[in-house]
Amino acid sequence: MSKPVIIINTFKTVTFPEDKKPLVICDIDQTFIRPKFDYNFYYHQLKHEHPDPIELDQLIRGMLHASINIGLVRQTDKEGFSLMLEKVKELGGKLIFLTARSYLAHLKTINDLIKAGLENPQQFEIHYTNNEITKGDYIKKYNLLNGYDHHIFIDDYPHFLGSALRIYPDMNCYLFKYD
Numbered sequence: 001m002s003k004p005v006i007i008i009n010t011f012k013t014v015t016f017p018e019d020k021k022p023l024v025i026c027d028i029d030q031t032f033i034r035p036k037f038d039y040n041f042y043y044h045q046l047k048h049e050h051p052d053p054i055e056l057d058q059l060i061r062g063m064l065h066a067s068i069n070i071g072l073v074r075q076t077d078k079e080g081f082s083l084m085l086e087k088v089k090e091l092g093g094k095l096i097f098l099t100a101r102s103y104l105a106h107l108k109t110i111n112d113l114i115k116a117g118l119e120n121p122q123q124f125e126i127h128y129t130n131n132e133i134t135k136g137d138y139i140k141k142y143n144l145l146n147g148y149d150h151h152i153f154i155d156d157y158p159h160f161l162g163s164a165l166r167i168y169p170d171m172n173c174y175l176f177k178y179d
Contacts (some may be wrong), residue, residue: 028097035074145168
């Protein structure tokens with residue numbers, strides 16, 4: 001029986017035992033970063049030109065997706081992320097990013113992290129699955145948990161969290177859903 005997945009909308013609710021060395025594995029898209037503008041922004045911009053609600057919804061969703069592709073991004077929770085990072089460092093742990101992006105997009109990824117306000121993103125390990133392997137299998141294949149005794153995985157996609165829990169039933173998984 002694996003641990004339950006905890007749904008969060010801020011990194012402030014991620015918990016750490018004081019006596020363990022944590023490893024936080026954090027997704028990038030829709031977890032650390034989000035589109036710069038939200039659904040309502042595009043809705044109010046486009047509703048007069050596109051009266052069909054289904055067409056309007058599809059258009060807005062396309063624009064939100066395109067925002068990330070072109071780097072029009074911001075952090076989902078800047079304050080919460082900073083507090084979490086502080087706690088990880090205080091406990092002698094580490095935070096790494098694990099994304100389904102391709103490693104060929106490394107420069108764009110670094111630029112996205114900078115645009116979102118992350119200081120010195122080069123200091124973080126960034127792992128890329130290139131959508132060729134589940135994140136759980138990637139964590140196992142590259143022994144990412146070695147040397148840490150408290151494992152946290154934060155992602156916006158339940159399938160990736162499930163792929164990790166199948167291999168590591170004691171992993172602390174958080175499903176990130178921003179407002």
